Amino acid sequence: MNDFKIQQIKAALKDLLKQKKMTYENVAEELECSVPTVKRILGDEELTLSRLLQFCEILDVNLTDLETMTKMTTEKAEKFTEAQEQFLAKNKGFLSYFIKLYENTPEQIAEKYKLNQRSTDKYLMGLEKHGLIKVNAKQKVKPAFKSIPPMGAGMLAKSYYENFIKSGADFFIQNISEGLYSAADLKKRGIRKGWSMNSVRVTEATYNAFIKEQEAAFEAFAKLGSYEEKTQPQEKLKTALVLQAFTIEENDYKGFEILERSLGDITNI
Known part of the structure; x- marks a missing residue:
């Protein structure tokens, strides 16, 4: 998550x-x-x-x-101001730093990402200037909100979710490429890696029922994972990553044109 x-x-x-x-x-x-x-x-x-x-x-x-x-x-939840949204949307690094502050101190963030003091100060000053963090009397840094405000539906949401989806796609592009190039070895070890995308014409009722089934299946998978975390030796456990995305659109939705180019553009040559 x-x-x-x-x-x-x-x-x-x-x-x-x-x-x-x-x-x-x-x-x-x-x-x-x-x-x-x-x-x-x-x-x-x-x-x-x-x-x-x-x-x-x-x-x-x-x-x-x-x-x-x-x-x-x-x-x-509390909401970002319009100025805060614009600042975070234009400065993705500050958004990432802000979110990390909910579970890490500035010192921990600096250590993890190998930040020098100058960079840490810049992040903190930028966030404080826009009212996104507070510094108490003991010089402890805390986000200005009890929990991370919703991303809304504007510039910030677009920036955040585009980056989130792109990161997931980049991960699987690299991961699946590695898997495909070593297909023989993976088959020998009994490991499955893959990526699939299917388009099916159905009613909204059928679509919603399918999504509920998927959610139930993933919940069962998660419970099994929780059980194995407690019962299996740590050296036997690996990290399974599942990226889910789903939508249902009208048949003439223009966005489908992007999928037509998945194998490459056909143009005049």
Whole structure:
């Protein structure tokens, strides 16, 4: 999951805890951990899939319900100002840095990305200038919002999602190319890698039913992963990455022309 999505999920989990009148002490007892650990999980600590599924079990919700809650929480969340949206849309590095601050300190970000002090100062000054972060009396840096605001539907959303989708595509282009070039070795090891895209004409009802089936299948897959994380030796576990994208459009949707060029353009020669 990306950082933006994780923060929205955490916000939804907190809302559910309030609705069910559950305290961090109750959660700690269920998870068999300390209250500070619960606070870290819902704060700046990584939210693993196994932990997420544990929360779902405690709160008696499934991943599909949580997704709906996440969307509702996002709609109620604080919003960027127009000036903040424009700044972040034009400066993708600052957007990435801002999101990372929800789970990392400036020092941790600098160490991970090998930033010098000058660059760190520039990021922080730029974000502070636009009211995106706060610096308290102890010189600790915190985002100005409790959770990452929704990206909206304007320039910032376009910039963010284009970059997100492009990164996923770039990853698979490289990964699948590596797999195809070593197809014999992969077949010998029994490993499947691939990419597929299918176009089917169906009613909206059939399409929606299919998407629900896919979501249910992925939820079952995630639960199996959570089980194996607990029961299998770490050296046997690998990271499975699934990139999902789906849509249904009118038959004359102009965007389909892009897909016609997937094998290359046919032009006058």
